[in-house]
Amino acid sequence: MLRTVAGLLVVTLAASVAQAQNLDAIKQRQNLMKANAEATKAPTAMMKGEAPFDLAKVKTSLKTFQTNAVKLKTLWPADSKTGGDTKALPAIWTNMKDYLDWFDGFAKDSKAAEAAIKDEATFKTEWPKVVNYCGSCHKDYRVAKK
Numbered sequence: 001m002l003r004t005v006a007g008l009l010v011v012t013l014a015a016s017v018a019q020a021q022n023l024d025a026i027k028q029r030q031n032l033m034k035a036n037a038e039a040t041k042a043p044t045a046m047m048k049g050e051a052p053f054d055l056a057k058v059k060t061s062l063k064t065f066q067t068n069a070v071k072l073k074t075l076w077p078a079d080s081k082t083g084g085d086t087k088a089l090p091a092i093w094t095n096m097k098d099y100l101d102w103f104d105g106f107a108k109d110s111k112a113a114e115a116a117i118k119d120e121a122t123f124k125t126e127w128p129k130v131v132n133y134c135g136s137c138h139k140d141y142r143v144a145k146k
């Protein structure tokens with residue numbers, strides 16, 4: 001009897017651990033995406049002329065994109081296709097290489113923009129190239145907003 005209870009406990013624990021891992025990956029990638037969105041705020045206001053150009057803030061955002069892209073690449077395990085209110089499309093797992101290449105491009109162009117942006121004029125040409133990745137990837141790999 002005791003052994004059965006102990007056995008059941010182990011099975012239950014193992015199941016909840018497996019699930020926790022998958023929900024954890026979903027939560028982590030959603031939080032990193034929220035941080036990406038947060039990092040676009042100040043530069044978006046500068047693009048619109050609603051805030052003065054601030055080179056330091058722009059560079060901080062571009063650094064955030066680079067570190068987040070590296071972390072994001074690791075957060076799509078096979079057991080995270082569903083659950084946790086994920087908006088990830090199944091296409092991610094059928095085109096994993098293409099999908100991960102997007103993160104590489106995003107990181108690479110963020111780094112290039114960080115080097116190229118010296119003033120407001122260069123910001124205005126470089127910034128759109130970087131944020132273009134957000135919408136382009138979402139179009140193919142994230143459930144469209146209703």
Ligand code: HEC
Pocket residue numbers: 026029030031033034036037038040065085086087088089099102103106131133134135137138141142
């Ligand atoms: C390579 C693909 C890719 C790139 C690049 C990308 N995203 Fe995402 N994003 C996704 C996917 C997939 C999801 C859905 C994740 C989930 O729900 O599991 C997502 C989710 C989000 C969310 C919703 C997070 C939540 O609250 O659940 C926001 C906000 C977001 N992205 C903003 C951005 C911004 C801003 C950028 C660019 C600076 C960006 N993303 C770049 C693929 C990408």
